[in-house]
Amino acid sequence: MTNQAGPSARRRLLSLAIAAALGPLGAMRGAYAQPEAVRRLVVGYPAGGLADRLARIVAEALSQASSSSFVVENRPGAGGMIATEQVARAEGDGKVLLLHNVDVLVSERALKADPGFDPLRSLTIIAPVARFEYLVVANAKLGLRNLQDLVALGRNTATSIFYVDTGPGVRMIFESLKRKYGLSLVGVPYRGLAPAMADLLAGRVELAMLDAATASAQVAAGKVTILGRGDANTARDSSKVPTLAEQGAEGLWVDTRIALMAPASTPQATIEQLRLLVTDVLKKPAVRSQLEQAAYHPIDAAPAQFTRAVAESFDHYRRLAQQAGML
Numbered sequence: 001m002t003n004q005a006g007p008s009a010r011r012r013l014l015s016l017a018i019a020a021a022l023g024p025l026g027a028m029r030g031a032y033a034q035p036e037a038v039r040r041l042v043v044g045y046p047a048g049g050l051a052d053r054l055a056r057i058v059a060e061a062l063s064q065a066s067s068s069s070f071v072v073e074n075r076p077g078a079g080g081m082i083a084t085e086q087v088a089r090a091e092g093d094g095k096v097l098l099l100h101n102v103d104v105l106v107s108e109r110a111l112k113a114d115p116g117f118d119p120l121r122s123l124t125i126i127a128p129v130a131r132f133e134y135l136v137v138a139n140a141k142l143g144l145r146n147l148q149d150l151v152a153l154g155r156n157t158a159t160s161i162f163y164v165d166t167g168p169g170v171r172m173i174f175e176s177l178k179r180k181y182g183l184s185l186v187g188v189p190y191r192g193l194a195p196a197m198a199d200l201l202a203g204r205v206e207l208a209m210l211d212a213a214t215a216s217a218q219v220a221a222g223k224v225t226i227l228g229r230g231d232a233n234t235a236r237d238s239s240k241v242p243t244l245a246e247q248g249a250e251g252l253w254v255d256t257r258i259a260l261m262a263p264a265s266t267p268q269a270t271i272e273q274l275r276l277l278v279t280d281v282l283k284k285p286a287v288r289s290q291l292e293q294a295a296y297h298p299i300d301a302a303p304a305q306f307t308r309a310v311a312e313s314f315d316h317y318r319r320l321a322q323q324a325g326m327l
Contacts, residue, residue, distance in 0.1 A: 037068045040096050041260075042087050044080025049193055050132065050211045050295070054258065055099050057290045058129060061281045076192065079167040080104055081119075088122035092265030094274060098123065102310050103255045103317075107168040110317035111326060120311075123261040126271055127278040128306040130296035131256045133212035134231040135241065136173070137224040139203050147177075147228050147247040150207075154183030164196040164208035165189045168326075169254035172317070173209065173230050173244070175324035176252050200224065211256075213295035231256055251320070255313065257299060259306070275303055 041059045045051040052074060059070040075083035080100055090096035105119040138144040144153065154161060163174045165187035178185040188205050190196040193214070199205045201223050209230050210218075218224040229243040232253045244252040260278055262271060281287055288298050299306065321327045 037095055039068050039070045039094065040073045041070050042073045042075055042083045042096065042098050044075055044077070044083030044098075044100055046076045046192055046194075047074050050213065051099070051101075051258075053294050054130060054291070054296060057287070057294060058099060058260070058281075061284070061287045061290075062277060065281050066277055079108075081108070084119050084123070085117060087261065088117070088119060088263055090263050092263040092267065092270075094262060094266060094270040096263070097126070097274075098261040099129065099258065100261065102257050102259050102261075103169060103313065104167055106310060106313055107172065107254065107317045107321075110314055110321050111168055120314075122264050124264050124266055124271055125303065125307045125310065126260040126262055126274050127282075127303050128257060128259045128299035128301055129278070129282065130258050130291050130298050131231075132258075132296050133229060133241075134209055134254065134256050135212060135215045136227045136230050136244065137200075137208055137210050137215050137218070138227055139200060139206050140223055140225050141203060142206055142225075144225055144227055146242075147244060147249060150177075150227055151181045151183065154181065154185070157184075160184040160186045161207060162186050162188050162205040164200060164205050166193070166196065166209070168321075169317075170209045170230075172320045172324045172326065173252055173254060174207065175326060176320060177244075177249065179323065179325055180249060180252075211295060216295075230254060251316075251323070254317075254320075257306070257310065258296075259310075279303070 041055055043051050043055045052072065055072045059072050062068070062070040075086055084098060084100060084105065087096055087098035102125070105123075109118060109120050138150065142153065144150050161184060163170075163185055165171050165174075171187055174185050174187060177183060185207070188199070196205070196208060197214070200208050201218070215224065215226060219226060226241055228247050229241050230253060231243070232255050260274070262274070282298055291298050301309070318327075
């Protein structure tokens with residue numbers, strides 16, 4: 001007797017054959033990939049900036065490695081908090097994700113006794129992605145080369161020195177320098193990098209903290225000078241620029257750890273499936289090369305270790321906020 005399987009039966013047999021050929025890992029990825037979906041990768045900053053470049057590298061790599069399409073959605077405003085709240089309040093189905101600097105979230109939380117909306121409780125970290133070097137720079141017309149030059153200028157001028165204020169971490173650094181060295185530093189809030197850069201290059205503000213890619217381009221153009229690193233300077237970073245701590249400002253650093261996150265209501269099984277996909281993608285040499293070309297350093301920490309380190313950094317930001325006189 002002839003066995004005439006229908007279309008649905010044939011598709012099922014084909015799926016089983018493919019799963020058997022791929023083995024356990026293939027079966028796990030197959031389970032992740034069903035059903036096909038459009039997944040939104042929300043970024044709290046405008047298109048064209050450093051955060052957007054990272055998001056597009058990650059989205060393309062994740063799309064190529066799965067049957068889902070990862071689409072970048074820019075939701076700028078409030079230092080990334082608009083995007084953060086949007087994702088935190090989304091349905092926990094794995095289709096709305098946040099790519100954001102977790103240190104911005106931790107430093108924001110450290111400033112508030114009763115935060116109302118608490119991003120650390122409202123989101124779950126899927127996996128770490130990358131960090132970037134964070135440099136303290138000055139308008140080149142000031143002729144400053146390091147932290148000591150800034151201190152000397154600040155102590156010998158009767159006028160205030162203005163800095164670009166783009167968020168709590170930056171404010172903590174400059175306000176701590178202000179109090180430690182008795183400088184007259186005044187923050188000027190900006191909603192984005194473009195207007196801040198325009199004012200920095202025009203001399204309307206004198207100081208800023210920039211990512212290495214942006215800073216290096218302006219150094220090459222003779223527009224700014226680098227005074228030091230405001231980040232933690234991990235061993236994997238290649239920069240020869242001394243940190244503020246190495247120049248005498250002990251404990252003055254903010255980290256720049258960017259992670260992929262999901263609403264806290266997302267089932268653990270979905271988190272683990274996404275985590276497997278992300279960690280697998282970030283091991284690929286081509287993806288790592290793209291990240292490094294965009295001035296990012298891939299983070300190789302295990303997700304559990306990373307999540308624990310983020311939680312422990314709360315105390316650092318709390319101390320830094322107290323040192324800056326912000327509490």
